[in-house]
Amino acid sequence: MSDKKLLNYADYLKLDKILNSQDLKSAERGTPAHDEMLFIIIHQVYELWFKQVIHELDSVLDVFGQDSVDESNVSLAVSRLERIIEIQKVLIDQIRVLETMTAMDFLEFRDDLFPSSGFQSAQFRVLENKLGLQSNERINYGHQDYKNPLLDSGRQDVMKAEKEKSLFDLLENWLERTPFLSFEGFNFWEQYSAAIRTMLQNEEETIKNNPTHTKEEIEYHLKDHERAVASFESMIDPDKHNILIEKKKKRLSHKATKAALLIFLYRDEPILHSPFNLLSRLMDVDELFTTWRQRHALMVRRMIGAKIGTGGSSGHAYLQKTADRHKIFSELADLSTFFIPRSALPELPENIKKNLGYYFKK
Numbered sequence: 001m002s003d004k005k006l007l008n009y010a011d012y013l014k015l016d017k018i019l020n021s022q023d024l025k026s027a028e029r030g031t032p033a034h035d036e037m038l039f040i041i042i043h044q045v046y047e048l049w050f051k052q053v054i055h056e057l058d059s060v061l062d063v064f065g066q067d068s069v070d071e072s073n074v075s076l077a078v079s080r081l082e083r084i085i086e087i088q089k090v091l092i093d094q095i096r097v098l099e100t101m102t103a104m105d106f107l108e109f110r111d112d113l114f115p116s117s118g119f120q121s122a123q124f125r126v127l128e129n130k131l132g133l134q135s136n137e138r139i140n141y142g143h144q145d146y147k148n149p150l151l152d153s154g155r156q157d158v159m160k161a162e163k164e165k166s167l168f169d170l171l172e173n174w175l176e177r178t179p180f181l182s183f184e185g186f187n188f189w190e191q192y193s194a195a196i197r198t199m200l201q202n203e204e205e206t207i208k209n210n211p212t213h214t215k216e217e218i219e220y221h222l223k224d225h226e227r228a229v230a231s232f233e234s235m236i237d238p239d240k241h242n243i244l245i246e247k248k249k250k251r252l253s254h255k256a257t258k259a260a261l262l263i264f265l266y267r268d269e270p271i272l273h274s275p276f277n278l279l280s281r282l283m284d285v286d287e288l289f290t291t292w293r294q295r296h297a298l299m300v301r302r303m304i305g306a307k308i309g310t311g312g313s314s315g316h317a318y319l320q321k322t323a324d325r326h327k328i329f330s331e332l333a334d335l336s337t338f339f340i341p342r343s344a345l346p347e348l349p350e351n352i353k354k355n356l357g358y359y360f361k362k
């Protein structure tokens with residue numbers, strides 16, 4: 001008989017370690033709180049999923065970190081993002097399980113938790129950094145660096161992710177390199193701008209002639225409209241766009257923004273299917289992150305009301321601000337402002353269409 005030890009389920013999964021890693025703080029002081037077990041397990045489950053999401057995200061970063069990214073690798077990245085999206089849905093859903101614990105039940109052990117908090121989740125910070133959240137754009141709490149509450153080991157990982165190129169950076173580089181921007185003799189932007197200006201003029205007329213609105217309401221809507229016009233002009237003019245970047249009103253470079261817009265507008269062309277899916281999935285990841293932040297903030301309000309957090313922030317108010325501000329790919333969603341119906345899109349000349357399509361030689 002071979003000496004080789006047969007693999008065992010419990011050994012393989014290191015269940016001995018995992019299942020013996022729930023030490024209730026309330027039990028240590030002799031009054032075990034029933035719900036503390038749920039509180040610990042749910043956080044551990046989150047951290048395991050964070051680990052999986054980082055694993056998937058690293059493979060996406062690898063794809064876009066290459067000098068040239070071929071079509072099949074874009075599809076691979078999309079499938080990895082799809083897995084992240086499914087995990088994110090579970091992460092959001094899981095909050096419902098935690099909400100079976102009432103605010104009063106939580107109070108049975110909340111004081112035992114001070115000063116630990118979600119602020120000390122290094123994996124969450126790594127994730128934010130790898131996606132592209134910039135340190136100087138973070139909502140500040142207590143005038144301290146967001147890395148201060150972390151343990152040394154976690155801080156190293158977070159700092160490493162801070163220095164490396166994020167998914168935002170790599171996507172921007174990739175978009176800037178796309179060949180879709182050159183239209184060989186066909187002045188796409190001139191024709192497209194004319195179509196957009198017609199659309200904006202029609203909108204202005206609709207606002208001015210709305211019989212149900214008062215003069216004040218019309219003026220109010222016209223101001224909004226002016227902003228849309230200014231935003232469009234900055235799309236067309238790189239200098240205006242760069243001023244917005246300097247003012248931190250935009251982040252994605254002008255070239256990358258134009259490439260993204262073209263991908264959205266001509267998504268029906270075969271070669272743009274994968275790039276379109278990629279941009280759509282990135283918007284999904286970003287939105288689901290925001291949804292998690294909002295759900296977590298709502299749950300926190302119900303759990304602790306207006307109390308401060310165990311980590312020292314203003315609690316719900318701080319978390320709500322992060323949900324509003326900590327976004328990475330929202331500029332992709334904003335591009336919808338410049339969408340026009342397919343029928344109004346400049347028709348691409350045949351030679352360009354051919355370059356954007358798959359064709360097979362015999």
Ligand code: HEM
Pocket residue numbers: 042043046047098106116117118119121124296299300303304308309310311312313314315316318319322
């Ligand atoms: C009773 C349940 C919970 C309460 C009352 C709660 C409360 C809070 C509060 C008040 C904060 C702000 C930091 C502070 O001042 O402490 C926070 C941050 C955080 N919490 Fe929770 N939390 C709960 C459950 C969870 C769970 C299950 C997770 C899953 C990992 C989690 C992850 C985080 C993260 C990552 C942050 C940092 C968010 C950021 O800075 O953007 N929390 N939590």
